[in-house]
Amino acid sequence: MNEIVLSDADIQSIINGRDVIKKVGDQKIKIRQSYLKDMAAPVINDRFQIKDTVIENQVKAFRSSMKNSYELGG
Template sequence: MREIVLSDADIQSIINGRDVIKQSGETKIKIRQSYLKDAAMPVIKDRYNIADSVTEEHLKNFRASIQNTFRPGA
């Protein structure tokens, strides 16, 4: 079995939509993220998760604005 080792930088590149090219012998291998989203959440609760920081920030700001709307005296 062949093994392709990815560094943290390689994984971050893939998560951010960039391709990673590795060489195995004479063969170049292009590794990329799938174009399709998973149909279901992962079954296993992992220690580390992938999150879109821009979307998370928008959600945080939206929730804060909603809380301020319903606060007495706002």
């Protein structure tokens, strides 16, 4: 069985939309993230999770701004 080993940098590249090219024997293999989103969340709550911190921070800022709009006396 062939095995493709990915470094943390390789995994980060894939998560950020870049392709990783690995060589298995004489053949080059391109590894990329799926174009489709998963239909369901993972069943297991893993220690390490993939998050888009830019979007997450924008959502937090939006929620915070909306909270201020609806506070009493605001």
